[in-house]
């Protein structure tokens with residue numbers, strides 16, 4: 010993998026331009042990829058943080074959940090921005106009648122200030138977040154200095170309410186805790202931490218907190234990606250969320266280094282399928298089922314990277330309604346212009362010409378599977394590309410570095426084709442390098458190779474991308490690393506053995 014360890018490469022890349030497949034909008038992402046050469050020029054574009062929104066009713070456990078996520082993300086730079094910090098300061102008059110003030114209405118917050126603060130953080134600038142005092146209902150000095158970070162968590166009862174705030178979020182979590190539990194916790198917290206008396210807490214709850222929950226907070230639950238029951242007691246959900254963030258950040262960094270590395274969009278469905286195929290207890294039947302689902306997604310994604318030509322379907326297209334119109338027009342001519350009507354022999358002459366502008370698939374392509382595990386991907390490729398030719402390469406592994414190419418059978422005219430190279434696991438990258446070298450020897454253009462796999466280890470990515478910067482790698486997950494046996498961890502055994510049942 011070269012002389013520098015992975016962490017150094019990531020660190021170096023973090024200093025310069027970031028090729029984020031996750032957080033930049035389409036335009037920014039495209040221009041970053043197009044300007045790959047500017048990496049060396051070290052343009053100081055801001056890092057786009059992974060923004061998580063955490064909403065939910067009062068005392069549902071939002072702050073507790075955020076603290077737990079932050080604790081578990083100990084190796085990442087994470088900051089918390091509380092919506093509470095952006096409460097409007099009360100006027101003297103409002104302070105005198107504070108019991109009549111509705112702190113649960115969206116207007117109680119200075120949302121412009123929150124947005125401004127978030128925009129600065131996303132531009133890579135440190136911000137001063139007000140320090141709100143719940144006892145005196147106002148911000149106090151000094152403000153809290155918040156530095157730009159990899160992950161920004163925005164937490165508060167109404168963070169999903171304003172679409173401008175909501176749209177900044179990459180992940181939205183709604184903490185869904187039973188109303189009675191919330192009221193009991195709120196009484197406890199407000200009397201102990203916020204200097205309130207029980208009667209005041211109950212009056213405020215009945216008058217403002219409960220109605221606002223129903224009118225403003227609960228309706229935003231529909232925007233959540235994750236609805237989290239039981240708040241901080243839900244350790245499984247917290248683990249999954251933390252793992253997902255880790256995956257996103259890991260992929261993020263390697264995708265920034267290599268603009269030819271593509272990961273399919275990660276969803277909990279996809280993570281769930283990975284969780285199953287990575288479990289030694291998963292039955293053969295389930296292993297094949299979920300591996301096939303993942304393979305199909307990767308193959309479809311890979312095909313999306315093939316070139317295409319614009320194509321127009323210039324055929325006549327007729328709908329029922331215009332057939333009816335044509336019939337009436339024909340009858341009209343028969344009555345009023347029989348001469349013209351007789352000239353018309355075919356109804357088709359009246360069809361409205363409609364053109365569909367689409368694209369044409371690239372036809373000059375073939376698959377090449379690396380025997381044996383790569384053969385597990387052939388069916389998905391055949392299902393997507395009718396009649397596709399698939400060649401094979403057998404590489405024998407001697408120890409961990411000695412790879413020996415011992416057999417190949419490749420489609421004719423492979424040099425004219427785009428090649429989809431199939432191997433579900435990219436580990437050290439040694440086999441992939443051998444296979445790609447063979448394809449290049451056979452005259453295939455490096456830029457015409459798309460390497461499809463399910464799991465890529467960083468070592469393999471560095472090995473392949475550095476040596477063949479023009480090939481594309483499409484994967485469904487970037488692994489954290491390899492174990493001492495050069496296997497992906499946590500281990501799934503030999504993919505081919507598990508898929509073909511030859512354990």
Ligand SMILES: Nc1ncnc2c1ncn2[C@@H]1O[C@H](COP(=O)(O)OP(=O)(O)O)[C@@H](O)[C@H]1O
Nearest residue numbers: 066067068069070071072073194198240241242
């Ligand atoms: N799972 C839990 N079990 C017991 N108490 C909890 C739990 N989660 C939160 N609390 C307590 O309930 C109160 C409200 O929790 P907090 O996280 O501040 O909620 P929120 O930020 O949603 O208002 C706090 O006093 C907190 O210590």
Ligand SMILES: Nc1ccn([C@@H]2O[C@H](COP(=O)(O)O)[C@@H](O)[C@H]2O)c(=O)n1
Nearest residue numbers: 066067068096112113143146165166218
């Ligand atoms: N001066 C204030 C400001 C806010 N509140 C209440 O705080 C709740 C929001 O904070 P959570 O941690 O519970 O989400 C909200 O329901 C307000 O009623 C307050 O009492 N006094």
Ligand SMILES: [Mg+2]
Nearest residue numbers: 068071072073
């Ligand atoms: Mg809170």
